[in-house]
Amino acid sequence: MSVTIKDIAKLAGVSHTTVSRALNDSPLINQETKEKIRLLAAQLHYTPNYNAKSLVLDRSYNLGLFFSTLHTGTSAGFLYEAIKGVNDVIQDRYNLIVRGIDDYTSFHKVNRKSYDGIIVMSQSATDQPFIEYAAGLEIPLIVLNRQIEHVQVMNMVPDDKRGAYLIVEYLISQGHRQIAIIEGKQNFKSTQARREGYQEAMETYQVPLSLDYQQQGNYDLESGHTAMNRLLELENQPTAVFCCNDDMALGAIKAITEKQLSVPGDISVVGFDDHIFSGFMTPALTTVRRPIEQISREGAAKLLSFIESKQVEKETIFFHTELVIRESVTNITGGLQR
Numbered sequence: 001m002s003v004t005i006k007d008i009a010k011l012a013g014v015s016h017t018t019v020s021r022a023l024n025d026s027p028l029i030n031q032e033t034k035e036k037i038r039l040l041a042a043q044l045h046y047t048p049n050y051n052a053k054s055l056v057l058d059r060s061y062n063l064g065l066f067f068s069t070l071h072t073g074t075s076a077g078f079l080y081e082a083i084k085g086v087n088d089v090i091q092d093r094y095n096l097i098v099r100g101i102d103d104y105t106s107f108h109k110v111n112r113k114s115y116d117g118i119i120v121m122s123q124s125a126t127d128q129p130f131i132e133y134a135a136g137l138e139i140p141l142i143v144l145n146r147q148i149e150h151v152q153v154m155n156m157v158p159d160d161k162r163g164a165y166l167i168v169e170y171l172i173s174q175g176h177r178q179i180a181i182i183e184g185k186q187n188f189k190s191t192q193a194r195r196e197g198y199q200e201a202m203e204t205y206q207v208p209l210s211l212d213y214q215q216q217g218n219y220d221l222e223s224g225h226t227a228m229n230r231l232l233e234l235e236n237q238p239t240a241v242f243c244c245n246d247d248m249a250l251g252a253i254k255a256i257t258e259k260q261l262s263v264p265g266d267i268s269v270v271g272f273d274d275h276i277f278s279g280f281m282t283p284a285l286t287t288v289r290r291p292i293e294q295i296s297r298e299g300a301a302k303l304l305s306f307i308e309s310k311q312v313e314k315e316t317i318f319f320h321t322e323l324v325i326r327e328s329v330t331n332i333t334g335g336l337q338r
Contacts (some may be wrong), residue, residue, distance in 0.1 A: 067101035073185030077275035085296025117133035130289035163288035163321030164197025175332035180213035180238035224251025264330035285326035
């Protein structure tokens with residue numbers, strides 16, 4: 001016969017409500033009591049009955065992690081960091097359901113009975129109707145990655161524009177004036193922010209902008225490779241290329257080496273995101289560290305707090321991006337005078 005919360009409560013000498021709260025890490029229960037109850041639960045091989053808990057507590061014990069899309073433009077590294085950050089926080093306290101918003105033709109299955117809380121990893125304004133729908137149902141909601149307008153929610157956003165500015169400024173400081181950009185997926189807000197950072201740095205230091213040097217990518221390896229090949233066909237090739245994510249930078253480096261050229265000897269290449277592989281490439285990639293895992297972790301912690309307290313905060317929090325200098329940029333003459 002399976003062990004119940006009442007069995008643990010009897011042995012611990014507390015109410016079954018106290019046991020439930022302790023196992024769900026409620027701040028209402030002190031740490032000593034939590035540890036005592038968790039130890040008993042482990043010794044008795046207690047397994048939560050989520051169906052019974054859902055009926056009693058009116059919870060589904062499901063959390064939704066929704067991406068704008070899982071089809072194109074969502075790199076494996078981005079997906080991994082987002083899921084890892086959330087999963088590290090919720091552990092086994094909730095079931096994590098990962099979905100792409102663009103897979104839905106109707107949102108009616110997304111409701112308070114299905115989800116106790118929702119995290120939207122927003123990449124594009126196309127997910128705005130979904131955000132407005134979830135907010136209208138008053139489901140505890142956190143929106144990450146894209147600054148939201150017209151809806152009051154907890155919003156956590158990396159400063160992509162500043163990160164792009166810093167890495168292009170660094171290229172200029174190393175003497176580069178012929179600086180190309182391989183942009184991300186069209187209509188993604190991150191693409192727009194990184195383009196604006198690139199343009200602002202070029203204009204600030206009076207470096208000419210060339211339309212030939214502005215190539216469209218799609219945030220994947222293949223598009224970085226294809227866009228770099230277009231740049232290599234130019235009569236006046238760039239000396240440096242800013243790829244708007246690390247996946248495209250890897251594709252660009254492959255295209256360069258296929259032409260028997262070297263990075264950074266012939267062309268310098270930089271990326272954005274600082275994925276796990278970026279420091280282990282040859283050469284190690286100069287990039288921008290974008291704290292997606294940290295944002296996801298803090299977003300998940302906030303969401304659990306909202307669910308437990310039944311109080312939802314509504315504010316926008318910005319996270320700094322950081323320039324990470326490695327080996328993929330060479331210094332050429334005429335660098336920026338500081």
